[in-house]
Amino acid sequence: MGLPGGWSLENLLEISDLTTEFDTSDGVVRAVGGISYTVGLGETVAIVGESGCGKSVGAMSILRLIPEPPGRIAKGQALFEGRDLLKMSNAEIRDVRGRDIAMVFQEPMTSLNPVLSVGRQLTETLLRHTDMNEQKAKERALDLLRQVGISDPARRLTQFPHHLSGGMRQRVMIAMALCCEPKLIIADEPTTALDVTIQAQILELMRDLSKRLGVAQLIITHNLGVVARYADRVNVMYAGKIVETGTAKEIYHNPSHPYTLGLLASVPRLDQPRGTALIPIEGQPPDLARLDDGCAFRPRCRFATERCGHEIPELETVTGDHKSACWHYETLVQQNGTAA
Amino acid sequence: MSAAEDMVEEDSLAEAEPLLRVEGLKMHFPVTDGLFLKHTVGLVKAVDGVSFTIAPGETLGLVGESGCGKTTVGRCILRLEQPTAGKVIFSGVDIAGMKTSEMSDLRQDVQVIFQDPFSSLNPRMKIGSIISEAMRVHGIIKDATERRERVSELLRICGLNPRFADRYPHEMSGGQRQRVGIARALSVNPKFIVCDEAVSALDVSIQAQIINLLEDLQKQFNFSYLFIAHDLSVVRHLCHRVAVMYLGKIVELADCDELFDNPKHPYTRALLSAVPVPDPEIEAARSHQILEGEVPSPINPPSGCVFHPRCPQAIETCKRDIPELQEFTPGHMLACPVVPRE
Numbered sequence: 235m236g237l238p239g240g241w242s243l244e245n246l247l248e249i250s251d252l253t254t255e256f257d258t259s260d261g262v263v264r265a266v267g268g269i270s271y272t273v274g275l276g277e278t279v280a281i282v283g284e285s286g287c288g289k290s291v292g293a294m295s296i297l298r299l300i301p302e303p304p305g306r307i308a309k310g311q312a313l314f315e316g317r318d319l320l321k322m323s324n325a326e327i328r329d330v331r332g333r334d335i336a337m338v339f340q341e342p343m344t345s346l347n348p349v350l351s352v353g354r355q356l357t358e359t360l361l362r363h364t365d366m367n368e369q370k371a372k373e374r375a376l377d378l379l380r381q382v383g384i385s386d387p388a389r390r391l392t393q394f395p396h397h398l399s400g401g402m403r404q405r406v407m408i409a410m411a412l413c414c415e416p417k418l419i420i421a422d423e424p425t426t427a428l429d430v431t432i433q434a435q436i437l438e439l440m441r442d443l444s445k446r447l448g449v450a451q452l453i454i455t456h457n458l459g460v461v462a463r464y465a466d467r468v469n470v471m472y473a474g475k476i477v478e479t480g481t482a483k484e485i486y487h488n489p490s491h492p493y494t495l496g497l498l499a500s501v502p503r504l505d506q507p508r509g510t511a512l513i514p515i516e517g518q519p520p521d522l523a524r525l526d527d528g529c530a531f532r533p534r535c536r537f538a539t540e541r542c543g544h545e546i547p548e549l550e551t552v553t554g555d556h557k558s559a560c561w562h563y564e565t566l567v568q569q570n571g572t573a574a
Numbered sequence: 575m576s577a578a579e580d581m582v583e584e585d586s587l588a589e590a591e592p593l594l595r596v597e598g599l600k601m602h603f604p605v606t607d608g609l610f611l612k613h614t615v616g617l618v619k620a621v622d623g624v625s626f627t628i629a630p631g632e633t634l635g636l637v638g639e640s641g642c643g644k645t646t647v648g649r650c651i652l653r654l655e656q657p658t659a660g661k662v663i664f665s666g667v668d669i670a671g672m673k674t675s676e677m678s679d680l681r682q683d684v685q686v687i688f689q690d691p692f693s694s695l696n697p698r699m700k701i702g703s704i705i706s707e708a709m710r711v712h713g714i715i716k717d718a719t720e721r722r723e724r725v726s727e728l729l730r731i732c733g734l735n736p737r738f739a740d741r742y743p744h745e746m747s748g749g750q751r752q753r754v755g756i757a758r759a760l761s762v763n764p765k766f767i768v769c770d771e772a773v774s775a776l777d778v779s780i781q782a783q784i785i786n787l788l789e790d791l792q793k794q795f796n797f798s799y800l801f802i803a804h805d806l807s808v809v810r811h812l813c814h815r816v817a818v819m820y821l822g823k824i825v826e827l828a829d830c831d832e833l834f835d836n837p838k839h840p841y842t843r844a845l846l847s848a849v850p851v852p853d854p855e856i857e858a859a860r861s862h863q864i865l866e867g868e869v870p871s872p873i874n875p876p877s878g879c880v881f882h883p884r885c886p887q888a889i890e891t892c893k894r895d896i897p898e899l900q901e902f903t904p905g906h907m908l909a910c911p912v913v914p915r916e
Contacts, residue, residue: 284777285748399868400640429639429804431865434848438864456777459807459850463857482854500782502811504849505856508830510811514782518747 245313246418246450247273247296252310254288254295257303260523265291267474267525268310270549273418278444278451280461280482282497283471286519289454292471293420295320297335298327314418333363336411340423342403346395352379352406353391359413378409382439401432408440415447422454437464458501462486467555470494473520473530479549480556490558490567492535529561537562592627593766593798594651599624599660599670601646605873616873620646622822623660625899630765631792633799635813635830637806637845641869642819644802648768651800652686653677664766682712685759689771691751695743701754702739705729708762728757733787749780756787760795770802785812806849810834818842821872821880824899828906838902838913840887841865879910887912 254266266288273279281289294300296312296319312319314335319327331337339345347355356375360366366374372391379387382405395403404424411419421440425433441464444451455461461468461482468485470478470493478491489495496515503510517534528543529535535542541561549557552567560566601621604614621643628634636644649655651662653669662670669680688694695704705728706721708714715721726736732753743751752772759767769788773781785808792799803809809816810830817827818839826839837843844865851857867884870876876883882892889912902908902915 284779401868429869430806430848431639431844432868434862434864435866438862457850458778458852459857462852462854463850486853487855497778498852501778501852502782502785502805502807503851504807504810504834504846505851505853506810508810508813512782512785512811514786515779516783518749518780 244274245272246275246277246315247452248311248313249292249296250311250313252292252295252312253308254291254300254305255308256305258523260521263522264308264474264525265522266295269469269471269474269476271469271476271479273450273452275417276444276448276450278441278453278464278466280453280455280465280468281471282455282458282461282468284456284519286522287471288474288522289471290422293337293422293452293454296420297331297337298322299337329363332359332416333414334416335418335420336413336416338404338407338411338419338421338424340426342400342407342427343395346403346406348395350394351391352393352395352398355406356391356410356413359410363414374413375409378412379406381412381443382406382409383435384409400428401435404428404432404436405439408436408443412443412447412449416449418450418452419444420452420454423456424453425460426455426457433460440464458497459504470497473525474522475530475559476549477531477559478557480552480554484553484556488552488556488567488570490552490556490563491531491560492537492562492566493531495566495570496534529559537566591629593630593632593665594628594800595661595663596627596647596651597625597661597663599647599650599662600658601643601650601655602658618872619822619875620872621650621657624819624822624824625660626817626824626827628766628798628800630798631796632815633792633801633813635809635816636800636802636819637804637809637816638819639804639845639869641821641872643822643872644819645770647819648686648770648800648802652684652768653680678712682708682714682762683765684768685762685764685766686768686770687752687755687759687772689774691748691755691775692743694755695751697743699742700739701729701741701743701746704743704754705739705758705761708758712762714762724761725757728760729754731760731791732757733783747780748776749783752776752784753787756784756791760791763795764797766798766800768800768802771804772801773808774803774805781808788812806834806846818845821869821875823880823909824907825881825909826907827899832906836906838906838908839910840885840913841881844886 250270251268252266253268256263256265269292283289295307307320353375357371360371360374376387379390384390384405425436465482468482469476472493478494489498499513500515502512515534520530527546529547532538532542547559547561549559552558599621600623603618603620605616605618606612607615624647638644650657657670661668702725705725709721715724725739729736729738734753773784776784801813813830816830816833817824820841826842837846844863847863865884878894879892879897882888897909897911899907899909
């Protein structure tokens with residue numbers, strides 16, 4: 235079967251060279267600076283990075299949820315089942331949102347409508363995207379609430395978001411995401427606002443649903459532990475770029491970018507005894523309005539050389555699908571190998 | 575530091591006279607109803623009988639989920655709340671019933687570092703004034719020039735350029751603001767600092783910088799921390815001893831490594847199992863015990879052991895008998911009669 239745009243069957247989502255810019259009083263801020271990655275059918279892919287690295291903007295760009303102006307998707311392609319989401323008309327992208335690709339946001343209190351009942355918010359999506367009638371939609375909503383583990387679903391349908399706890403609200407968000415049996419769920423920090431035991435419940439639920447229904451997931455998070463537990467593949471972002479990509483195992487056991495290495499050394503771990511040295515990454519992330527034509531991580535990097543100051547490294551293969559955007563990844567891998 | 579030296583340090587901590595002793599602390603908030611004729615319809619037992627000690631130079635971690643009362647314990651020690659019952663003995667003086675007028679000394683000895691570096695610094699004050707205000711109020715350094723020098727020194731100690739004294743909070747990043755919060759706490763030479771989620775709002779690379787700073791400062795000035803946090807990995811890294819709270823009560827308290835390597839209370843075990851470790855292979859091998867349900871309302875807490883409705887090991891008597899926090903093994907306190915002794 236001839237597929238447009240070189241799209242391969244295994245890849246549900248194929249992002250290439252996605253670039254998103256914002257006009258600010260400080261000049262043009264390139265929040266996402268040309269990122270490329272794929273999400274396979276039924277796969278869980280994580281995008282990891284710290285505040286302001288562009289991970290959320292990158293995800294919002296895919297669904298064209300960036301306010302324009304001041305924002306603008308400057309270039310790139312986002313192929314979903316071979317169709318470019320970035321070139322679709324407004325009507326077409328509205329059909330994709332909530333039906334083929336659903337989104338789960340971080341703050342369930344602000345992303346649910348406070349003046350609409352849970353039932354109304356669930357059926358709204360169904361009535362918009364399917365030809366169900368009100369009665370059918372209500373039945374489906376009940377079934378969805380049951381699937382995400384909400385007790386007493388019939389009563390919950392009539393309740394409002396403020397009646398529910400944080401974990402409960404996030405379950406409702408997931409139920410809304412599942413409404414139209416999407417092929418991909420984009421979850422932006424889905425558990426960051428929740429307590430650990432509730433976080434474990436929600437992530438377990440998402441993993442279980444994804445396995446059972448074959449939904450692919452794109453998880454955006456800053457939590458390296460969550461990624462290790464749930465993701466198949468990982469993209470590490472820094473200052474608007476993907477600096478390292480690979481399977482979770484490769485990223486954690488054989489980090490090949492100084493930033494990834496730094497992140498792993500600076501995070502306290504539950505399985506390490508008290509007082510184990512934390513090696514922070516000195517300095518701070520760069521101002522995205524003032525990026526030069528060198529590697530953005532250079533000022534904080536102990537491997538940096540003169541070359542890093544005037545040439546931006548591209549992703550290069552370390553082994554197989556494991557890639558790193560660093561001029562010195564070979565030195566780094568060697569040093570790591572001898573240290574371990 | 576060698577292992578032997580470390581042992582000596584830990585021993586001396588245990589024997590020293592505690593700097594802070596909290597006994598049977600209770601903080602109950604009334605729930606009122608009625609617009610004109612206000613009447614109490616219930617009590618939120620935010621803290622319900624909590625006891626612990628903290629030695630000079632020691633860090634006690636206080637962990638638990640939202641609403642377990644950990645922050646209220648901190649506020650009672652700071653006397654931002656007047657406790658309903660119990661004692662808070664600081665340096666031999668019970669501060670629980672102290673009048674506001676008597677608390678000037680306490681305010682110098684006990685300081686606090688808050689979670690949110692954005693809302694805890696006055697946006698209209700320059701960093702220099704924020705840090706020097708307490709020194710001025712308490713009359714620690716009366717001369718303005720000397721105060722300015724002290725501010726520069728404090729900024730340097732906290733890893734900031736002294737030039738920051740002339741800036742406003744909005745000109746700084748989250749990590750830098752948190753350093754300012756720490757410099758402000760240090761300005762009055764405190765003996766005790768309450769850190770309420772002091773590193774929770776920071777990104778990991780910045781968080782590690784602040785954790786290391788807190789540790790270095792403790793080594794340098796030998797003050798004690800009450801480290802209130804929900805992030806168990808950070809607590810394990812930083813604390814000498816750890817208390818786990820659930821619905822207003824301490825359910826387990828032990829030395830840090832003992833608690834994390836050998837947790838006894840079913841709630842502690844579930845809590846630890848819920849925290850993911852940044853290593854996919856370890857994660858794949860770990861058994862994950864997912865705790866069902868949610869924390870019940872503190873207005874109408876369950877009878878007996880407050881954890882029994884969610885507890886996988888609960889037996890009939892748990893619904894009736896309130897478990898006491900008792901020594902399980904030397905130094906390891908536990909409030910659960912079901913856990914078998916070896």
